[in-house]
Amino acid sequence: MPEFTYSDVSEHATKKDLYMVVHDKVYNASSFVDEHPGGEEVLLDVGGQDATEAFEDVGHSDEAREILDGLLVGDLKRQAGDPKPKANPPGVYTPNAASSGSGVGTYLIVALGVVAALGAYQYLQANKDK
Numbered sequence: 001m002p003e004f005t006y007s008d009v010s011e012h013a014t015k016k017d018l019y020m021v022v023h024d025k026v027y028n029a030s031s032f033v034d035e036h037p038g039g040e041e042v043l044l045d046v047g048g049q050d051a052t053e054a055f056e057d058v059g060h061s062d063e064a065r066e067i068l069d070g071l072l073v074g075d076l077k078r079q080a081g082d083p084k085p086k087a088n089p090p091g092v093y094t095p096n097a098a099s100s101g102s103g104v105g106t107y108l109i110v111a112l113g114v115v116a117a118l119g120a121y122q123y124l125q126a127n128k129d130k
């Protein structure tokens, strides 16, 4: 298995040549960028960097992990001073993440729906005899 340093990996940060690190393994995601269900933007964002945190934050499925296995190109050779894993970019939708706190948003939408329905009902009642 070839070994890459973090600075080797950082040289592959374009769409056509896109390496990333997940759990100290190096993956070439170029062939998958266009097919990624989460969009190309997030992959390009972690291109040439450690994507462990971003990848795990999403709660990717076993299928996603199998695809990742297929993109393996080598091991990361850790060196002192390597940058930390890149976090999930803010504002990225993370459907399976336990910590996303999306429950509040759902309640808000339901509450607004109830208010709208009540308003519509009252409007209909008020105009019934006209």
Ligand code: HEM
Binding pocket: 027, 029, 032, 036, 037, 038, 039, 042, 043, 046, 051, 054, 055, 058, 059, 060, 061, 062, 063, 064, 065, 067, 068, 071, 088, 089, 092, 093, 094, 095
């Ligand atoms: C090469 C690495 C990656 C592979 C192979 C991969 C693969 C996949 C696959 C197969 C899915 C569909 C859902 C699932 O099976 O879990 C998915 C969804 C997603 N991925 Fe990735 N992913 C990778 C890296 C990343 C990174 C670094 C991010 C950064 C935030 C990310 C963000 C997302 C998001 C937000 C979704 C959900 C899309 C949706 O359901 O609307 N992925 N990914």
